[in-house]
Amino acid sequence: xxxxxxxxxxxxxxxxxxxxxxxxxxxxxxxxxxxxxxxxxxxxxxxxxxxxxxxxxxxxxxxxxxxxxxxxxxxxxxxxxxxxxxxxxxxxxxxxxxxxxxxxxxxxxxxxxxxxxxxxxxxxxxxxxxxxxxxxxxxxxxxxxxxxxxxxxxxxxxxxxxxxxxxxxxxxxxxxxxxxxxxxxxxxxxxxxxxxxxxxxxxxxxxxxxxxxxxxxxxxxxxxxxxxxxxxxxxxxxxxxxxxxxxxxxxxxxxxxxxxxxxxxxxxxxxxxxxxxxxxxxxxxxxxxxxxxxxxxxxxxxxxxxxxxxxxxxxxxxxxxxxxxxxxxxxxxxxxxxxxxxxxxxxxxxxxxxxxxxxxxxxxxxxxxxxxxxxxxxxxxxxxxxxxxxxxxxxxxxxxxxxxxxxxx
Amino acid sequence: xxxxxxxxxxxxxxxxxxxxxxxxxxxxxxxxxxxxxxxxxxxxxxxxxxxxxxxxxxxxxxxxxxxxxxxxxxxxxxxxxxxxxxxxxxxxxxxxxxxxxxxxxxxxxxxxxxxxxxxxxxxxxxxxxxxxxxxx
Numbered sequence: 001x002x003x004x005x006x007x008x009x010x011x012x013x014x015x016x017x018x019x020x021x022x023x024x025x026x027x028x029x030x031x032x033x034x035x036x037x038x039x040x041x042x043x044x045x046x047x048x049x050x051x052x053x054x055x056x057x058x059x060x061x062x063x064x065x066x067x068x069x070x071x072x073x074x075x076x077x078x079x080x081x082x083x084x085x086x087x088x089x090x091x092x093x094x095x096x097x098x099x100x101x102x103x104x105x106x107x108x109x110x111x112x113x114x115x116x117x118x119x120x121x122x123x124x125x126x127x128x129x130x131x132x133x134x135x136x137x138x139x140x141x142x143x144x145x146x147x148x149x150x151x152x153x154x155x156x157x158x159x160x161x162x163x164x165x166x167x168x169x170x171x172x173x174x175x176x177x178x179x180x181x182x183x184x185x186x187x188x189x190x191x192x193x194x195x196x197x198x199x200x201x202x203x204x205x206x207x208x209x210x211x212x213x214x215x216x217x218x219x220x221x222x223x224x225x226x227x228x229x230x231x232x233x234x235x236x237x238x239x240x241x242x243x244x245x246x247x248x249x250x251x252x253x254x255x256x257x258x259x260x261x262x263x264x265x266x267x268x269x270x271x272x273x274x275x276x277x278x279x280x281x282x283x284x285x286x287x288x289x290x291x292x293x294x295x296x297x298x299x300x301x302x303x304x305x306x307x308x309x310x311x312x313x314x315x316x317x318x319x320x321x322x323x324x325x326x327x328x329x330x331x332x333x334x335x336x337x338x339x340x341x342x343x344x345x346x347x348x349x350x351x352x353x354x355x356x357x358x359x360x361x362x363x364x365x366x367x368x369x370x371x372x373x374x375x376x377x378x379x380x381x382x383x384x385x386x387x388x389x390x391x392x393x394x395x396x397x398x399x400x401x402x403x404x405x406x407x408x409x
Numbered sequence: 410x411x412x413x414x415x416x417x418x419x420x421x422x423x424x425x426x427x428x429x430x431x432x433x434x435x436x437x438x439x440x441x442x443x444x445x446x447x448x449x450x451x452x453x454x455x456x457x458x459x460x461x462x463x464x465x466x467x468x469x470x471x472x473x474x475x476x477x478x479x480x481x482x483x484x485x486x487x488x489x490x491x492x493x494x495x496x497x498x499x500x501x502x503x504x505x506x507x508x509x510x511x512x513x514x515x516x517x518x519x520x521x522x523x524x525x526x527x528x529x530x531x532x533x534x535x536x537x538x539x540x541x542x543x544x545x
Contacts, residue, residue, distance in 0.1 A: 127479055140419050140531045145447040147423025154484030155421060155528060155539045157502035158477045163490050166475035171492065174472055174517040181512070219490070220476035220512055269454040274445055275502040276473070276492045 011408075015242035016106050017256040018405065019113070020049020023235035023368045026202040026356030029121065034066050037234035038119035039077035045115065045236035046078075050252055053079035056238075057111035060086040062098035062118040063360040070360075074117060091395025092309065094118065095235065095363025096264070100401060102239045103262045112244040118365070119234035120358035126230070127218075128161050157275075162227050162310060163219035164396070168279050169312025170221070172319070172329065179315070179330040181221045185212045186333050187311040188226040188353055194340055195350025197381035202231045202356030226311035228352035235364035237371070254408055257371045260294035260388075261404040267397075277396050279313065283320040286402040290390070291322070294404040298322040301344055302386035303373055305366035307394045308351040318346070321392060340383065348373070348381050363401055366391040374407040421528065421539040422446070431525045431540065435499060437463035444499050467523035468545065469495035474505065474515050489515055493542050506541035520545045 011017075022044035024037055038061065046052055061071035071085035084105075090097040095118030102114035140149035153159040158167075173179040189209050195201040207215075207225055215223035240248075245256055265286040270278050291297060298321065306321060308314035315333060318324045323344050324332035332338065338346035349355045349369045352362065370389035372378045387407045394400045420427050424434050424446040435444035440457035444465070451458045473492040480486035489505035506524060508514050521542035528539045 139533055140535050140537050142419070142423055147448075149419055149421055149537050150529070151481065152422060153481045154477070154486075154488065155504065157492070157504060158475060158480075158490035160477065160479065160481070162479065163475040163477045167473040167490065167492055170475065170517065171473035217476065217478045217487075219478065222475075269443070271443065271498065272472075272492070272494070272500040274453070275500050 011242045011246050011253065013241070013243040013246070014107070016103055016259045017240050017242065017245050018237050018259060018367065018371045019240040019245070019252070019256055020045045020047070020051065020238040021236065021368045021371050022048055023200055023361070023365045024233050025200045026231050026233035026358055026361070026365070028123065029232045034063060034070070034119045034121040034234070035073045035077060037121065037232060038063070038070060038074050038117050041119070041234035041236040042074055042078055042115060042117045045238050049238040051113065051238060053081055055113050056081065056083055056115050058084050058102055058105040058114035060088055060098040060101035060114070060116045062088045062094035062116070062363065063120060064089050064091065064094045065120060065122065065359065070119065090399045091397045092307065092359055093264070093363055093393045093395035093399035093401045094360045095365065096391070096393045096401025096403065097363065097399065099237060099239070099364060099367055099403065100262050100264050103259060106239055106241050113238065113240045115236060115238050116364055117234065117236040118361040118363060120360040121232040122230040122358055123232065124230060128230070158219060160219060162222045164277060165310040165313045166219040166222045167276055169316055172316045176327040176330070181213065182209070183330040183333050184221050184311045184315055185209055185223070185226060187308065187314045188212050190333070190339055191308060191347050191351040191353040192225070194348050194381070195354035198350050198355060201350040201354055202229060203350070203354045222310050222312055226353065228309050228357040231356040231358050233356060233358040233361045233365070235361045235368050237364055237367050255375050256408055257374045258406045258408065259403055260296065260406045261290040261402065263290045263293065263402045265289070265400045277398055279394055279396070279398060280316060280320050282398055282400040283317060283392070283394060286400045287321045290402040290404050294406070296388055296404060298344070300388050301390050303348055303370060303383045303389045304344060304346045304392070305349060305351070305369050305389070306346060306392040308347055308353050309357060311353065314347070314351065317392065321390070340381070345383050348383060363393040366393065367403060367405070370405045374405055417533070417535045418538050419535055421537050425525070425538070425540045427525060427538050431523060432467055433465040433501065433523070433540065435463045435465050436460040465499045465501070466495045466497040469493045469501070469521055469542065471505065471515065471517060471519045471521060472500070473517070476510050476512060476515070491542065493521055504541045505543070507543040
């Protein structure tokens, strides 16, 4: 007797799907440049989807720190087909914005298929943000929008990323008593532990709580092991319209993953955000829109990849994404819920803290991660039976991208 | 040639008003009351373009802080970076000064007040004055 055929996936014409995806291992690539990394990943994503650059109607490339024109530089390696090419930057939400650019092109009916590529080559560039005091001036003359006579980083608070995100976490602790250093550290403990199962992670070493809490302090409460590293890497995703996907072979359809929500927000005015970036409100807004569009609730999520640039950031996003009760992020980590065997696994890839954070690649790489789990192809780190996942990134300034992905029915 | 005046002082930023009783000056939207410290084109809250100068209260409390060990070049570390909310509801980013840079010495909700201190002198002998908040 012939094996029973699986039911045909339910594909609406106006739905949009991830057809193919890829990420390079994050790490250091001194012998390659960002064009090599991006092009390699783009070709692999096309191959994964069983298509070629000649099938693409649009290309968007996200690269924050490079020399610009990344989309066209990729085309010159993988195929100059004359399609519209977008160069996207949006702080740490750059990759998600590239995904969304392709998504919008397809939803507007201007493309059937497109590819988003995110890449960064950072090398060992050290601490980001707070570029340091301006070169010592001979004369104190007011300049800039604050009329400052010299650099203010370190005199009027910190502009360094570990400190800015430390303060975001401490503000949460201020508003919700009981949240403490150990809970922030436990986030890093979890993500380092998760990364040991991910062959694509920049670091794959687990650390004890004592090692994490005892590591050199960058900006209290963030120690070195609670901060994401700099690094190199690329990721790519091919998106396709439901209408086009319907004409493809069943085996291709079965691996396709539906984008149930694609949302981008910026930070709305809040009083406090004029001096300290508010990473909460825009994430809450994006989450509300995404859940509404996808018709799913936080408790439906089988896995979440969220923007853990620092341990303090991940903790507050449990709350911002509605994964826990309001004010309950400390209890949430203590309960084990975001561990890979918990109720809502968070950052099973190792997260930015251990998988790495080549900025432009990050928002595409977490689409890769969720897609790979929904396909059941994540190997040792697979979350079994995963059907719905959420990918979140935030860039200071600010921009927040959220995508909700669902396994083909 | 005019010789340097040793007593000449400039504020680190133009929203710090120095003198006998230093304070921070905000641009306050005449329409919605939103306050800003930078040069404005329009209000980020309501979009209107009229502002008045507002004197920010000098007392407040620590809403968030970090002990910064890895500081920008030339900045003594560790130091305490903080977000302070003044008693009139204005949020200010600043250092906490006259206080040990340890998690034990600083606490969330701690009462603080504005103070000023010199951070250096330029080649003309002009001294730059920064502000910070100290425990009160």
